[in-house]
Amino acid sequence: MAVLAPPGAVGFDVTAACQAFGIARLPDGTPPYEVWVCGDGPVTTTVAGAASFGLTPSHPLAAALAAGTVVVPGVARRAAPRDPAVPALLRAAYDKGIRVASICTGAFLLAEAGLLDGGRATTHWLAAGRLAADHPEVRVDPGVLFVDNGQVLTSAGLAAGIDLCLHLISRDHGAAVAARTASALVVPLRREGGTAQLLRHPGTGGDPLHATVEWLHRNLHRRLTLADIAHRTGVSVRHLHRMFRARTGTTPLRWLLWARVERARELLETTDLSVEEITRLTGFGSPVSLRTHFCRRVGAPPSAYRRTFREQHDGPAFPPAAQ
Known part of the structure; x- marks a missing residue:
């Protein structure tokens, strides 16, 4: 390099x-x-x-x-x-x-x-x-x-x-590997959409949005609504939108979709779990929904992405860190 x-x-x-x-x-x-x-x-x-x-x-x-x-x-x-x-x-x-x-x-x-x-x-x-x-x-x-x-x-x-x-x-x-590098640098792995910041850890431990983001990463498998997220944060849905827009440049549901796709990507790379099991763990509801959103954001369907990754990296990487 x-x-x-x-x-x-x-x-x-x-x-x-x-x-x-x-x-x-x-x-x-x-x-x-x-x-x-x-x-x-x-x-x-x-x-x-x-x-x-x-x-x-x-x-x-x-x-x-x-x-x-x-x-x-x-x-x-x-x-x-x-x-x-x-x-x-x-x-x-x-x-x-x-x-x-x-x-x-x-x-x-x-x-x-x-x-x-x-x-x-x-x-x-x-x-x-x-x-x-x-x-x-x-x-x-x-x-x-x-x-x-x-x-x-x-x-x-x-x-x-x-x-x-x-x-x-x-x-x-x-x-x-990239996620661990990002963690060592104390920066987000990926940011979404234009020049808007999409933070993995937006703020400090006392920041309510920081706590919400951490909670969302632990609960990606759940079918979460805006009301659920707002209640967890202790604010109204309207105020939740304002908070996310100001701190991440995107909406709560778009952020959640991004996080689910990234979690699916990591599981495809680091485990042998089936697409159906990954669908369950990432809260997409159905393999069709996972495939649609994964293709839109990554450019390939989940199975093809895993196959290409394995061919390029000789098998799965190490297990993902606990969320």
């Missing part, structure tokens, strides 16, 4: 990617990634567009061509002249079949390398208009957290870079 450090790189993007991939662990405790920071000499990184700190890469830029994935951080527009060596390296990496992913304005470097031509991509919403104007051949979507085109991936702002890292870990090693 190579994380580039070009001149003017956004410091958070570089260190967040290193932390996310470096902290990941497989079921037996071994790290699945060796993380290299690659660049040609010391660079000055940017923080909030003004402050800065120095960073000395551990490997030369060309070493990234030996990695399986190259992560490109955002680069401040006025921090330094563009280094033509970076787009050239990205093009060479792509031609070798190496996966390339950008965080925030790192998408500009991917675009300069021609890796986004004719495809859909995203970047920070403040820079989306500029990316579209500079590269009209790219279909820029500023309303998503990240875009996965297979070999080339792009993400929005700072936090979306972590979302993308967790997505890559999930792609490589399954949702269980």
